[in-house]
Amino acid sequence: MDAEILALLRRTVVTVVPEIDATEVVPDARLADLGCNSIDRADIVTLVMEELGVQIPVGEFGGDHDVRSLVGLFGAYA
């Protein structure tokens, strides 16, 4: 798993939802379980895409992703 993308995702999650502890953003966690609502999750994904300079079709994020699969998805486009 790409450690840099994981670190970026952690920072972004905390930026969008400051109540979440960055150490909870582990590969098996799901953002919804951590307390991110649907709008938080959409904002997080868009901010990470912007940071990486990539554009990933919204449909790609439709499944029930854990942090590991999100990082993999970003990594595939980065």
Place this chain on the structure above:
Amino acid sequence: MTVVVTALGVVCALAHDAPSFAQALREGRTAITERHDGDEDAPPFAARLTGFEPSHPAARRAPRPIQAALTTAAEAWTSASLDADPLPPGRVALVVGGNNLTGRTAYDLAAKNLAYVPPRFALHMQDTDHVGTISQALGITGEGFTVGGASASGNTAIIAGARLIAAGAADACLVVGAMTDLSPVEAAAYRNLGALAWEKPSVPFDRSHAGFVPGEGAACLVLERAGVRDVPPLARLAGHAQRLDANALADPSADGEVAVMTAALASAGATPAEVGYVNAHGTGAPRGDVTEAAALRRVFGAPGPLVNSTKALIGHCLSAAAVLEAAATVIQLRDGFVHATPGLNDPIDPSLRLTGPAAHPAWIGLALSNSFGFGGINTCIALATPDTA
């Protein structure tokens, strides 16, 4: 059926809650300052909301107008004891006064790569995001919507809220005057129209007036059907009226203003002689001030009631102006004074009983509060001490 005001919430350049707002009104302090930061695109004279931190977690990522609105709604909610002494589900309504509340957020995003526009903006770009956020934060499940009337939006919201209660659709209604956060494009439009005070400071009804001075703020009134809950009323909403000029322009009309004040008095079952005080629209725009002065003379004759403009203290808060001014009127009714109009030294019409640099102690009894909006939207509400019939 009587509609009363049971609580206030205020956030503006002068004060960040209703008790400090009342204190600042008594002192006649003005929050209008001249900026010296070299930003040539921003209005040089303004009453800006600074040092304000939203207390409610639901306002965390919200735009400033929603942060301000939610803060006032939460203050009014608590002050009205709506937590401790709740109404049944669905019996509290929420009306937000204001239109075009999202221009600043849209402006700030306009330079962005469209692929990275925050999805959250799909919510934030709606004026009704105020309704969603406030209702979620306070658990409001009755009717809710926004109403717009340009600079008269606050009074149109108060009127809509009063009608929900009068129609039996709600027992209480939070009426929020939403903050206008002018983007540079919007400020430029007002400037280029000649509406904004730009070259020199401007005081309502003073011969030096030269346009309106923008202010930032929001306010909330809790309106309730009298007698449903055991809470002491601050004031009674004695009457209200709205009249159009059938005119799309920014031109004020004395006929329209006379008509709306006369209709508000009729709605209150009162005569002009019973009015102790008028909170004027009084923006500092020369034509608007002259027109309103003429309308006041025609309705009241001489000597007429005491008159001031709260905009001399907090600037013209546009969408929120009428709710802030209704709050100021309630405070003056309750506390027995008419606040100063600082800087008013050379009145355009000496026959009007305009307050100058000092406050007047006054038992008001019945007051009118005027708000007029671009597009010929004239509004007037009548507020009275709660113990008067």
